[in-house]
Amino acid sequence: xxxxxxxxxxxxxxxxxxxxxxxxxxxxxxxxxxxxxxxxxxxxxxxxxxxx
Numbered sequence: 001x002x003x004x005x006x007x008x009x010x011x012x013x014x015x016x017x018x019x020x021x022x023x024x025x026x027x028x029x030x031x032x033x034x035x036x037x038x039x040x041x042x043x044x045x046x047x048x049x050x051x052x
Contacts, residue, residue: 012043 012032014021020036033040 012041015039016041 015034018037
């Protein structure tokens with residue numbers, strides 16, 4: 001994410017559980033809710049893999 005501001009959200013395009021696109025941001029930063037399967041999940045950047 002070159003040029004992204006600190007604290008900006010990573011936006012998922014599909015639910016990792018049911019693949020629906022009906023996602024809404026939740027109250028906590030990085031948390032998303034799927035309206036189709038009623039699951040909540042977090043998107044978190046862990047780091048870059050170097051040397052592959």
